[in-house]
Amino acid sequence: MKVLVTGATGLIGRQVVGRLRQAKFDICVVSRQPEWLSAIGEALPLPGAEAPDEAFLALMRDVTHVVHCAALNNDRDAAELGYRAANATLTGRLAKAAAACASGRFIYLSSIRAVAGPGFSGTIDEVTPPAPQCAYGRSKREGEIVMLNAYASAERSDGTALRLPPVYGEGMKGNMAALMRLADTALPLPAGALAGLRSLISCETAADAVLHLLSHPGPLRPAYVAGDASPVAMSQIIAAFRQGFNRPPRLLPVPAMPLRLAATLFGRQASWQALTATQICDPLLLVSEGWAPETDTLDRLRDLARRKAGQAR
DSSP states (O other): OEEEEEOTTSHHHHHHHHHHHHTTOEEEEEESSGGGGGGGSEEEEOOOTTSOHHHHHHHTTTOOEEEEOOOOOOOTTOOHHHHHIIIIIHHHHHHHHHHHHOOSOEEEEEEGGGTOOTTOOEEEOTTSOOOOOSHHHHHHHHHHHHHHHHHHHTTOOOEEEEEEOOEESTTOOHHHHHHHHHHTSOOOEEGGGOOOEEOOEEHHHHHHHHHHHHHOSSOOOSEEEOOOSSOEEHHHHHHHHHHHTTOOOOEEOOOHHHHHHHHHHTTOHHHHHHHHOOEEEOOHHHHHTTOOOOSOHHHHHHHHHHHHHHHHO
16 A cells, blocks of 8 residues: 655654554655655655646555645744645645545644634534634635545545644744743743643654554544643643753742733733643544553653753754
């Protein structure tokens, strides 16, 4: 069986390729820079969102499954049209070709931002009504819809969206990388204001979820929510990073109320809500089908910071 993987140079894509190799799958990767990927096997150019149908159909030659990791991630400088082209239009084109030609499964790596904004507090699972709040989240939700519609039009049900919380691992970007940089300073931080719980997932565990969805024998659901076994507080994340960097925690017991009032005064309520929200991803459906989530998130974060510190020496 041959698996076509997009986004193979990304944080999760690299792990997916490694897991699939270990499982003895043949792999074909597609990329905007395929010359970078020749060392890991067959590599083809990724067509643009407006490429003709034939370009996408050609990718599916001898392909059984598709794992679509490529995306425009949460970039503050990106416009709504850019997100839609990369995360929705391209996904729909790829899914249409796969539904017509590839006999196996289509795994679309989505995000909990397709369901809820960063300020949402509550538990997110497969039945949580989608209510994306940002351009990135809307594009990922549209990508889910067009992918499922492509498979429904072909009278198939073997496409699914894997919704992920913030992902950590070597080479991570975005908010998790910013937290690690913050932890690698001597700045004292208000631990009392950072008590909201967040689900995270390691890039390795996310790749394991992809392999599980490709391999398990039961029918696919339209969407799955993944996440490490236990959510962690923002203050715990920073403390774990600081332990890995061999720095003192410097987490002060400052109450949240004065900081919340200051955020309101300066018109930063949305940022405050995003910083303090509790977002718990419930992976029970995946677990019930035999997938095992990461059980020691904080230890993994400590190790990540230790490796980062070692590389800086």
